[in-house]
Each structure stands twice: as structure tokens, then as C-alpha cells.
Amino acid sequence: MRRFGPMFRKEFIQMRRDRLTLGIMTGIPVIQLLLFGFAIQTDVRHIPTVVLDESRTPTSREMIAAFVAQVRNLAILSAAAHSRALPLETRIRPRYNPGLRSANYIVPGLVGVILTITMVLVTAMAIVRERERGTLEQLIVTPITKTELMLGKISPYVGVGLVQMTTVLLLGRFVFDVPLTGNVLLLYGIAFVFIVASLALGLFVSTLVRTQQQAMQTSFFFVLPNILLSGFMFPRQAMPALFQWIGAFLPLTHFLKVLRGILLKGVGVTELWQEMAILLLFATVLIALSVRRFQKTLD
Amino acid sequence: MIDSAVTVEMRHLTRAFGSIVAVRDLNLTIAKGEVFGLLGPNGSGKTTTIRMLCGLIAPSEGTAIVAGVDVVKSPDLIKERIGYMSQRFGLYEDLTVAENMDFFAGIYGLEGPSRRGRIAEVVSFLGLNRRLYQLAGTLSGGWKQRLGLACALMHRPPVLFLDEPTAGVDPAARKGFWITISALAGQGTTVIVTTHYMDEAGRCGRIALMSQGHLIALGTAGEVAKQVGGKDLEDAFIILQERDEQEQEA
Structure with a gap:
């Protein structure tokens, strides 16, 4: 792995110089x-x-009139109700998300969605770009191994992913008042694995396509099911069995459980070890698949 | 036993793309320190030949031994022993000259003082001193080609492949480039080069003339011209191209 260093450094310099991509990568989380x-x-x-x-x-x-008045007052949170004597008291008690705060549900999920979109897209483009610019031809005529090339390519973006996640969490905390209940360090540890899995998915896409345009289209094809089937917006329990099953093959589905579990419920390793194992499996398998599919030839 | 004076040997080297045979049954032996030219019209199989010798394309049939390594059996090992420059600029335009050299030196396994030493050596050999901190994308054709050569030479390869290295380069820079090539050959580097320029072909020790994947003639520029039946190389080239066109019409 001694050629990993030069590859990493090169990728990092290029990333730093590419103002547009860098802007998109930091702008997307905030806007989203x-x-x-x-x-x-x-x-x-x-x-x-x-x-x-x-x-x-x-x-x-x-009685009905009194009831209606009371509900209305409840709705406008008026303290002094029209006091007609009524031997009843009405209370609205949501069984789920008792604070009725959507942000608590959306923001943690958004960390996962933003990471999926940007990480997959960025790496899917990275290798194809080298192919289009003709630099891949020069690169594959050197002794660099496929693993060194792939890992060197994705590593700088792990840092980008962690920065994105921090941005979303901080904005969520201070703009939307979303709690950070559990162990944040554990969350970063698992997020690291998830980011690697997403980058590996992007790498895999890059081995399937020939041009940057195809890479972008294919990435979006992967991203959409992630938003719809992972449980980000719609509960998976309400989906037909087939779609629950498809959802189980998306890394985001498992990372969402981790995000919500740690941020909202404050759970730890005991409850999340399964998700951790699955994400690790995703990352390993996807990297292995990409390395296998990538050919150091021009055929 | 491999003859130590021979650095490249092609045996029945053949490559087909679907039904089109790009290179057919090529047998050639190239000696150490030779500047060997591959000539031929577009589509004659020059680039495919070079790519097979570099392990970038697998031959359909036959094989080649380059610097003691079989390109079919060890396409990875071959890459440590060759330098390659394609007709298209293959370096990173968004990196500076120094960063490009540093990257390729690292990829070729040079580390620490030996890397710095080798880069300094190549920089002075190719006169890149004043361009070090310029982005490669802003260099002129001639300087890009020098930088490409610099990166391909980092690991002191015994064999150097140059695929139309002087395309889009001004005459003065081309002349300087060929002086550099001669110097490299003098140090024992085998140089295999494809070109379209007849004056450059004259600078090669021997040339192989290719047409439609076949080897047509082999020898010095004068010998090749005579074999094809032209008064000089340019004449031979035109005769060859006309013959190709007639065959295609027939």
C-alpha cells in the first residue's frame, strides 16, 4: 500500500482546487x-x-358547543377558556413524536440522505473524469495497484463527509433545536463506516459507466430509492413486504436507525451492533466488488 | 535464455477488435539502446502495438517479451520497467509541474531523498526549472510534452514508449525533444516511437513500416523506402497509402 500516500495527496490537492465541487459539497448540506x-x-x-x-x-x-370552544382555545393556546361549566376536559395526546416536532424526525435522517447523495455522486464522477480527461491511461501504465488507486481516490472524501455531517448536526441543534441525546463519538464512528460504504457505492457506479453524464444519471437512480424506501420520509413498516426487503439492501436504511437511535433515544452499542455489522459488510463488499470490476486495461 | 542485447521481442503478436484485425502476426526484435520508429498511416496498428507492449491491451494471439518480462503472463510487472507517453496529454492539468512529477515519482515507488534526488535530476535533464510552479494545464504543447517525458522517466525505465510524442508541438521544441531522445538512447534506454513526421523517422535507427496491421518494411529510412519502391520515405509512404485505398475500393 505504499502508493496510497501519493494517490491520496494528489486527490486532496485536486479536490481543494476544484472550487465548484467544493462549493457544491459544502453548499448542499446547508441548503438541503x-x-x-x-x-x-x-x-x-x-x-x-x-x-x-x-x-x-x-x-x-x-355540551358540544362547550367542547368546540375548548378545542379551539386549545388550538390557539389561550389560557382563559370560555368558561361554561363542563364536566369534561379535552387533551390532544399524539402517541408518536409527542412534542409534534417534525424537525426531530427529519434532521437526523437528513444527515444520512445528504451523505448518500454527495458521497455517491462525487466518487462516481471521480474515476470517470480521469477516463474522460485521458489521465487514467497514464495512470494504469504505472505499477499502482487497483486497491491503492481506489482507496486513494475515496479517502479524501471521508473528511468531506464528516464535515458535512458536523454542519448538519450543528445547524440542526441551533436552528431547529434537535437534541443530541446519545454518544456523539459513537455516532461519528458509525458514520465513518457509512461514508466509506457510500463512497464504495459511488466507486461501483464508476465501474459501470463510461462518461460523467452516465455517472450522474446512474447515481440519481441509486439515490431516489434511498430517499423513498429507507424510512427517511415514510415508515418502512407501512410498505409492502417487497419494498421493505429492497429497503434492507440500502446502507441508508441501517444508518437511519443509528442516527435516530443515538440522537433521539440515546441508545448505544448494545442496541446498534447489528446495524454496525451490516454497514461494515456493505463497505467491504462494495469495495471488493469495485476493485474486481475495475480493469487496468484499455480493452 | 534471453539475449541481454534484446529488450523487446514480439512473437506472432496479433490483436483483433471484433472482426477487425488491428495487428496481424507481428514479429520484431529491438535491441537495447535502439531508437526504433513505428510508421504507418492512421489505423495501421501502431498505437495498438504499443498498447499491447505496455500491457494496456491483451494480445488476441502471440506474445511479447519487454525488458525480460512476458506481457501476457505479467502485465503488472511490465509497468515497473517501461515509461509510456500517449499522444494525448495524460497528466493532471490542475496540478503544477512539480506536483505532477512528485505524484508520478511516488507512484513509481520513489520515497524520501531518492525521490527528491531523482526529481531534481529529471528537472535539470529536461530544463523544467523555471516551470515548476506553473499549472500543467497552462503549459504550451512543447512544455507539456517535456513534462510528460519527465514523469515517464522517473523510475529510469529501460524501455520508453512514445506514441506520437510530437503531435501539436512546434518545430523548435520537436528538435530539442529529439536531442533528448538521442541522449536517452546513448545512456542505454530503448526508445520505441510512433510518428507521422518523415524527418523524425530519419532520426530513428531502424523503422518498421506498418499498413493495415501488417509489417510492410523494416530497416533504416533509406532501406524502407527502397523496399516499398519509393525514392525516399515520404514517397514510399504515399505509395503505400494509395495501395491501401485501391485495396479498400476493390
């Missing part, structure tokens, strides 16, 4: 977070309610 964080509200509001009055007596009508 603000967009999703403010726009997506999955809270249940404005529920049309019907009261069936079978009694049809003045008492029952009085």
Missing part, C-alpha cells in the same frame, strides 16, 4: 437542511371532526 427542515411538516393538523349528536337535547347541544 434549511429546505427540508422548514418545508417538511409531517405533523397531523386541521383534522376535520364530526360530532354525532343522537341525544338532540339542549344539554347535548350545550
Whole structure:
């Protein structure tokens, strides 16, 4: 692995000089977070309610009027209700996400979604770009091994991924007041594995395509199921078995459990070891597959 | 036993792309320190031959021994013993001259003082001193070609492959480049070069003239011209191209 160093250094210099990509990589998390964080509200509001009055007596009508008044007051959070004597008290108790705060649910998930989009896309383009510019031809005529080339290519972006994650978490904490309940160090450890898995997925895409345009299209083809089937927006339990099963093959599905588990519930290794193992497996298998598929020839 | 004076030997080297045979049954022996030219019209199989000798394309049939290594059996090992410059600039335009050299020196396994020493040596050999901190993308054709050569020479390869190295380079730079090539050959480096320029072919020790994947003539520039039936090499080349066109029409 002695040629890993030069490859890493080269990739890092190029990344630093490519202002546009660097801007996109740091801009995407901020824009996405603000967009999703403010726009997506999955809270249940404005529920049309019907009261069936079978009694049809003045008492029952009085009671309904009082009830409606109370609910309205609840809704506008007025302390002093229209006090008509009513022997009832109404309370709304959401069983899920009792604080009715969408951000708590969306922001941790967004860490995973943003990492998936940028990490897959960036590496999918990286090798194809060398092919298009003609530098790959010069590179494969040197003794560099396929593993050195692949690992050297993706390593600088691990740092980018960790910076992105930190940005989203900090903005989530201070703009959307999302709690950081559990062990943040553990979260970074698992995120590292997840980032490597996403980069490896990008590498794999790059071995399937010939041009940067194809790389971009194929990446989006991978990204969309990640958003829809991973449980980022829609609960997986509500999906047909087939789609739950497809979802299980997305690294993001497992990383979401880690994110929400650590950030919101404060759980630790005991509860998350399965997810950790699966992510590690994804990373290893995808790197091995990419190295296998990549050919150091021009055929 | 491999003859130590022979650095490249092709045996029945053949490559087909689908139904098109790009190189057909090529048998050639090239000596150590020779400057060997591969000539021929576009599509005659020069580039395919060089790519097979570098282990970039696997031969369909036959094999070649380059610097003692079989290109079919050990396409990875071969890469430590050859330098290669393609007709298209293959270095990183967004890195400086120094960064490109540092990268390739590292990839060729040079480390620490030996890397710095070798880079300094190559820089003075090719006169790159004043360009070190310029981005490679902003260099002129001649300087890009020098930088390409610098990177290909980092590991002191016994065999150097140059695929149309002087395409798009001005005459003065071309002349300087050939002086460098002669110097390298004088040090014992075997140089295999493809070219379109007839005056450059004259600077090669021997040339092989190729047409439609076949070897047509072999020898010094004068010998090759005579074999094809032209009064000089340029004449021979035109005769050859006309013959190709007639065959295609037939």
C-alpha cells in the first residue's frame, strides 16, 4: 500500500482546487437542511371532526358547543377558556413524536440522505473524469495497484463527509433545536463506516459507466430509492413486504436507525451492533466488488 | 535464455477488435539502446502495438517479451520497467509541474531523498526549472510534452514508449525533444516511437513500416523506402497509402 500516500495527496490537492465541487459539497448540506427542515411538516393538523349528536337535547347541544370552544382555545393556546361549566376536559395526546416536532424526525435522517447523495455522486464522477480527461491511461501504465488507486481516490472524501455531517448536526441543534441525546463519538464512528460504504457505492457506479453524464444519471437512480424506501420520509413498516426487503439492501436504511437511535433515544452499542455489522459488510463488499470490476486495461 | 542485447521481442503478436484485425502476426526484435520508429498511416496498428507492449491491451494471439518480462503472463510487472507517453496529454492539468512529477515519482515507488534526488535530476535533464510552479494545464504543447517525458522517466525505465510524442508541438521544441531522445538512447534506454513526421523517422535507427496491421518494411529510412519502391520515405509512404485505398475500393 505504499502508493496510497501519493494517490491520496494528489486527490486532496485536486479536490481543494476544484472550487465548484467544493462549493457544491459544502453548499448542499446547508441548503438541503434549511429546505427540508422548514418545508417538511409531517405533523397531523386541521383534522376535520364530526360530532354525532343522537341525544338532540339542549344539554347535548350545550355540551358540544362547550367542547368546540375548548378545542379551539386549545388550538390557539389561550389560557382563559370560555368558561361554561363542563364536566369534561379535552387533551390532544399524539402517541408518536409527542412534542409534534417534525424537525426531530427529519434532521437526523437528513444527515444520512445528504451523505448518500454527495458521497455517491462525487466518487462516481471521480474515476470517470480521469477516463474522460485521458489521465487514467497514464495512470494504469504505472505499477499502482487497483486497491491503492481506489482507496486513494475515496479517502479524501471521508473528511468531506464528516464535515458535512458536523454542519448538519450543528445547524440542526441551533436552528431547529434537535437534541443530541446519545454518544456523539459513537455516532461519528458509525458514520465513518457509512461514508466509506457510500463512497464504495459511488466507486461501483464508476465501474459501470463510461462518461460523467452516465455517472450522474446512474447515481440519481441509486439515490431516489434511498430517499423513498429507507424510512427517511415514510415508515418502512407501512410498505409492502417487497419494498421493505429492497429497503434492507440500502446502507441508508441501517444508518437511519443509528442516527435516530443515538440522537433521539440515546441508545448505544448494545442496541446498534447489528446495524454496525451490516454497514461494515456493505463497505467491504462494495469495495471488493469495485476493485474486481475495475480493469487496468484499455480493452 | 534471453539475449541481454534484446529488450523487446514480439512473437506472432496479433490483436483483433471484433472482426477487425488491428495487428496481424507481428514479429520484431529491438535491441537495447535502439531508437526504433513505428510508421504507418492512421489505423495501421501502431498505437495498438504499443498498447499491447505496455500491457494496456491483451494480445488476441502471440506474445511479447519487454525488458525480460512476458506481457501476457505479467502485465503488472511490465509497468515497473517501461515509461509510456500517449499522444494525448495524460497528466493532471490542475496540478503544477512539480506536483505532477512528485505524484508520478511516488507512484513509481520513489520515497524520501531518492525521490527528491531523482526529481531534481529529471528537472535539470529536461530544463523544467523555471516551470515548476506553473499549472500543467497552462503549459504550451512543447512544455507539456517535456513534462510528460519527465514523469515517464522517473523510475529510469529501460524501455520508453512514445506514441506520437510530437503531435501539436512546434518545430523548435520537436528538435530539442529529439536531442533528448538521442541522449536517452546513448545512456542505454530503448526508445520505441510512433510518428507521422518523415524527418523524425530519419532520426530513428531502424523503422518498421506498418499498413493495415501488417509489417510492410523494416530497416533504416533509406532501406524502407527502397523496399516499398519509393525514392525516399515520404514517397514510399504515399505509395503505400494509395495501395491501401485501391485495396479498400476493390
